[in-house]
Amino acid sequence: MVRTEISLFLKNAPGELGKLTAMLADAGINIDALTIQDASEYVQALFKARGKSLKRVAPAASYGSMQKDSVDHALIRLLVENTDKAVDLLSKAEYVFDLMPVIALEMENRPGRLAEMAKKFGEEGININYVYGSALPGDQRALFVFSPEDIDLAARIFKD
Numbered sequence: 001m002v003r004t005e006i007s008l009f010l011k012n013a014p015g016e017l018g019k020l021t022a023m024l025a026d027a028g029i030n031i032d033a034l035t036i037q038d039a040s041e042y043v044q045a046l047f048k049a050r051g052k053s054l055k056r057v058a059p060a061a062s063y064g065s066m067q068k069d070s071v072d073h074a075l076i077r078l079l080v081e082n083t084d085k086a087v088d089l090l091s092k093a094e095y096v097f098d099l100m101p102v103i104a105l106e107m108e109n110r111p112g113r114l115a116e117m118a119k120k121f122g123e124e125g126i127n128i129n130y131v132y133g134s135a136l137p138g139d140q141r142a143l144f145v146f147s148p149e150d151i152d153l154a155a156r157i158f159k160d
Contacts, residue, residue, distance in 0.1 A: 002155045003104040005145065008090065008097035009039055010074045016061045023093060029086050032079040033145050039073040065139040079104060079145060101151045103158055109135040109142040118146065126150050126158055
């Protein structure tokens with residue numbers, strides 16, 4: 001199923017994740033999935049995207065600053081149950097964020113199930129930019145979030 005992922009930069013310092021998640025919790029917003037990575041990888045992808053398209057995705061002066069500042073920030077990707085409410089809250093709190101369509105698949109939690117899903121993407125010629133997910137040991141279901149290069153094709157394939 002297609003969902004909207006929120007990607008945001010968060011200061012890489014003790015307590016910042018706690019502030020963000022407490023703000024969402026206080027607003028009654030549940031987090032369905034979350035992953036955190038060093039923001040420098042994301043900034044490098046921006047440079048790559050700019051090189052491919054020859055279009056700026058940010059003002060020229062911002063690139064040097066982003067490269068320097070990315071070490072001090074983490075990139076958080078999350079799915080929440082009420083995206084509109086979360087976006088409003090994040091905007092008011094002046095977080096820097098972006099929205100991206102992703103494929104969120106709830107699947108049976110058993111050996112080989114993720115391999116079957118990944119194989120299906122490959123058979124359809126869809127490259128996966130990144131994936132994250134989890135299940136608790138013993139749970140029957142798992143949730144995995146895929147960022148495919150072709151979201152429309154992936155949505156048609158995995159509509160059920």
